[in-house]
Amino acid sequence: MIKFFNTINGKIEPFYPLVPGKVKLYTCGPTVYDYAHIGNFRAYVFEDMLKRFLLFMGYKVTHVMNITDVDDKTIKSANEEEISLQQYTKKYIEAFFRDIKKLNIHEADFYPRATEHIPEMVQMIKILQEKGYAYEKAGSIYFEISKFPDYGKLSKINLEKLKPGARVDSDEYIKENIYDFALWKQEKQSEPSWQTEIGTGRPGWHIECSAMSMKYLGQSFDIHCGGVDNIFPHHENEIAQSEAYSGKKFVNYWLHCHHLIVDGEKMSKSKGNFYILKDILDKKNDSNALRLLLLSTHYRKTLNFTFDALDQAQASLQRIEDFIYELDNRTFKEGYNKNTNIKKIINEMNQKFIEGLSDDLNISVALTALFEMIKKANILISTGEIFKKDAAELISALNSLDNILGVLPKKSGKVLPSKIIKKIEERQNARKEKNFKLADKIRDELLQKGIVLEDTKDGIRWKIKN
RNA sequence: GGCGCGGUACCCAAGUGGCUAAGGGAGAGGUCUGCAAAACCUCGAUUCGUCGGUUCGAAUCCGACCCGCGCCUCCA
Known part of the structure; x- marks a missing residue:
């Protein structure tokens, strides 16, 4: 039985998809105003492993990841560079796809872009207005959270206890309640805008995820992932507007990935500990080692990135690779060794590995199972008890697990000059x-x-x- | 202030009431080797942030405290 920690109730609970055998998964994707950093990739790698595990377990997974290509930051930067929004975001969208490829992240089924789903968002906002959840003020449209009694159920935020004074509201639009959020922003001269039946302007941030996830996955779907920082307000707002719109439960399982910090501190450009993928790989580091490092700390625990930890991940990976190398290149006796039950060793490993990941993706248990098998097999290799077919079984077992981990190098048949x-x-x-x-x-x-x-x-x- | 995560060996990191506290990395000694490397063997926490309590029994439950980190700003 697969179990996940569900942010909405703070409990680890059994996973049952809405339709048996099928999983509909939505993961919050990049805002393409800059290159994605390794913290972003921690989330994407975690989501990738989640998806690969579900696939491994036999589920058919439909995965949607949005690309936010219109927001305050993209608009601002495009204006600074005096190019169109589209020209500006293109560069970072391309970089994003290059990077996820390097990290061996499987592509999603859909990568909807905000700018290509304006009609869907407009449609949703219209309904929200009709249902009385949204109001217009000075050309902008806001969601009125007081109309949605469940507001705060995901983040457990009690709005009355929030200290409004402690927060500087950076939004220059006028709202009736400080926590009401913009569904639609009135046009401004310096900003791109769309002429629609609800007015000329551009969408707020939260509405895109609701409109696009529902378009591709339906009004109710199974899993929604993102970083913990998205819990409030982004996902809270998504729930409010989606459920107000459809009258149905939006998402069954909310999985949130914790942050990556660097040398014990939050990454920030001013501290000089801010890394994009290129920064790491330029230092002759292996992308597989980085993937393993990002993967090997449980997703609900803060991951402290250090270059020492990256070296350790590299060394671990080397142990696995050396093991495979031995199996591939040693001369073994023909056939099976009837006295060593290699199948049993493999089965034990598989079982423990799957049990580990089934328990809210306990990667430590899973990796332990893998290394225990390597240890056992290495002993047999050193005593000459592994035969040719045994070796082949071991290799195939490793390749099978790597469908989930995705850290082993592709057999490249590397040739030396x-x-x-x-x-x-x-x-x-x-x-x-x-x-x-x-x-x-x-x-x-x-x-x-x-x-x-x-x-x-x-x-x-x-x-x-x- | 509110919400949340965490403190287990030199480093990373499982374990959440009871067999010898996983696994990886680094280290020390040994086997093998011309020497290395890889692999194997051996060693390594009487102890789980601190102090109390519950219990036959606690890293694991309860209470208090200390420390680190995150979110509450359109940051994954």
Whole structure:
């Protein structure tokens, strides 16, 4: 049984999709005003693992991730650069897709953009007005939260206890209640606007997620994810406007990913601890190691990013890769070893791995299962008890789990340049002649180039070090 | 102030009433090796932020306190 922690009631509860076997998943995507940072990717990687796990468990998943391509920040930056909003966001949308590919994040089924769903939003706002949940003031339209008694049920915020004085309302529009939020913003000269039946202007932020999620997933769907910072006000507002609109329960399971901090502090540009993906990968780090690091802390726990932790993730990953390397390249006896029950070891691992992830995505338990299997199998390898077919079973078990983890490098059939191959041959000859000085020199030389040479009983082997 | 997360070995991190407190990384010693590397073996928390309490028994439950972090600003 799969269980998730549901923000709406603060409990871990069994997961039952609305339609058995099918999961409708909505995850809050990027606002494309800048390059996504590693904190954003923590959320996306978590959501990716969630989706991969559901797929692994046999669910058919429909995944929608929005792209916010119109908001205060995108408008402001586009104006500063004196280019159109579309021109401005294009660059960051492309970067986003490049980055998620590098992190081996599966693409969603739909990536709806706010600017391409204005009619849907307008339609929703119209209904909200008709139903009396929204009012117009000076050309803008607001959602009136006092009309929605459940307001605050997700974030557990008691509006009367909020200290209005402590908060500087940055919104320059006039609202009846400070917590009412804009569904539609009146046109301004400096801003792009759309001429619609509810007036000329642009949508507020929250409405896009409701309009687009309902369009692609229906008025009620299974899972909605995002970062914890979205709980209030964004998701709270989504619930209010969606349920006021449809009269139905909007989302059954709310899963929120906690933040990533760097060196114990919140990332911020002024502190100089703010990283986008490129910053990390430019330092010769492996994207798979970063993915593993982002993945390996439970999603409801703050992840403290450090370069030391990244090195540790790299080392862990190396252990898995070395294990596969052994299985791939050693010479094993033909057939199965009837005395070692490799299937049993694999089954135990699979079971523990799945049980771990089923328990609100307990990745630590899952990874433990993986490493325990590696340990057991390595012992068998070292005592010569693994045969050819056993090795193949192990590899296939690992590949199967990697459908969820997505951290193993694709088999690339990497080929070394002929120059390097010559060097390796040269070193082999030197070793034969017991000219170890030369052999070691060549080994060091190649190591400088990131190529690690290992002499084994089965002969020389090489690895590319990240 | 409100809401929430967390404090377990040198680092990361499971475990939420009872077998020897997972796993990974780093480290020390050993096996193998020309030497390395990888792999294997051995070692490593009488102890789980602090102080009380409940219990036959607590990292795990209760109370108080200390510390770190996040959200409450259109930040994932």
